[in-house]
Amino acid sequence: MPYYKCIVPEGSVEFDKRQEVAKAFTDIHCGSTGAPRTFVHVEFIEYPAGGDTGYDADTPFYMDGRNRAGRPEEVKQKLLTDLIAAFVSITGISPEDIAGRISEGKASHTMEGGHILPEPGEEGPEWYEHAAAD
Amino acid sequence: MITFTCNLQEGVIPDELRPTLTAELARISASVLDIPAADVDVGYYFVRHGFGFRGGEVSTTSTVSGQLSEPLDQLTRVELLTQICDMWCAKTGCAVDEVIVSARDPQ
Numbered sequence: 001m002p003y004y005k006c007i008v009p010e011g012s013v014e015f016d017k018r019q020e021v022a023k024a025f026t027d028i029h030c031g032s033t034g035a036p037r038t039f040v041h042v043e044f045i046e047y048p049a050g051g052d053t054g055y056d057a058d059t060p061f062y063m064d065g066r067n068r069a070g071r072p073e074e075v076k077q078k079l080l081t082d083l084i085a086a087f088v089s090i091t092g093i094s095p096e097d098i099a100g101r102i103s104e105g106k107a108s109h110t111m112e113g114g115h116i117l118p119e120p121g122e123e124g125p126e127w128y129e130h131a132a133a134d
Numbered sequence: 135m136i137t138f139t140c141n142l143q144e145g146v147i148p149d150e151l152r153p154t155l156t157a158e159l160a161r162i163s164a165s166v167l168d169i170p171a172a173d174v175d176v177g178y179y180f181v182r183h184g185f186g187f188r189g190g191e192v193s194t195t196s197t198v199s200g201q202l203s204e205p206l207d208q209l210t211r212v213e214l215l216t217q218i219c220d221m222w223c224a225k226t227g228c229a230v231d232e233v234i235v236s237a238r239d240p241q
């Protein structure tokens with residue numbers, strides 16, 4: 001975690017733009033939360049012509065994020081706003097064409113890099129050492 | 135009961151390993167959770183090359199996401215995740231930071 005899924009129409013976002021979005025999401029997430037860069041995952045899922053995102057939103061693009069639980073509401077809201085703004089800026093789509101959400105899960109339910117993830121605010125020095133090693 | 139969804143980056147884990155990984159996930163879960171192996175479901179989803187990123191670069195990381203049907207105490211969860219992580223690295227040859235394992239309680 002975090003894990004951000006971008007659901008997009010088939011062929012609508014080329015590789016260079018996908019990577020640019022992934023880098024921007026990483027910058028935004030780490031700038032907002034202090035998480036190591038290597039913990040930020042971004043996946044693009046395409047749906048075929050005539051389909052839809054599969055989410056409860058009438059937009060052709062959707063950003064579904066999953067983060068560690070425990071951050072203040074204003075941090076979560078700003079994160080979502082900034083991520084969607086970056087996606088719009090990089091891909092050139094209209095802001096009306098994308099919706100999104102960030103859901104949360106308990107950090108202690110996940111093992112990453114061989115360690116149980118710490119809850120937000122409880123990261124020890126090893127959290128940052130792991131990132132530096134990458 | 136536990137249901138695993140494994141997200142694999144295209145080309146990272148050989149297809150022929152999947153039966154072994156499935157059997158090992160069932161064996162470990164049955165042992166740690168004290169449930170029948172038949173109560174362990176495993177599914178696979180593939181992320182196309184160039185569609186998955188980690189830290190802004192193309193990802194080689196697999197995720198093994200487990201959804202439990204009943205809440206689990208944390209000590210048992212850590213044992214389950216540790217055994218799965220060790221098994222995954224041993225069978226696939228991936229580095230420990232190339233696999234994310236979770237076991238989530240029901241919501």
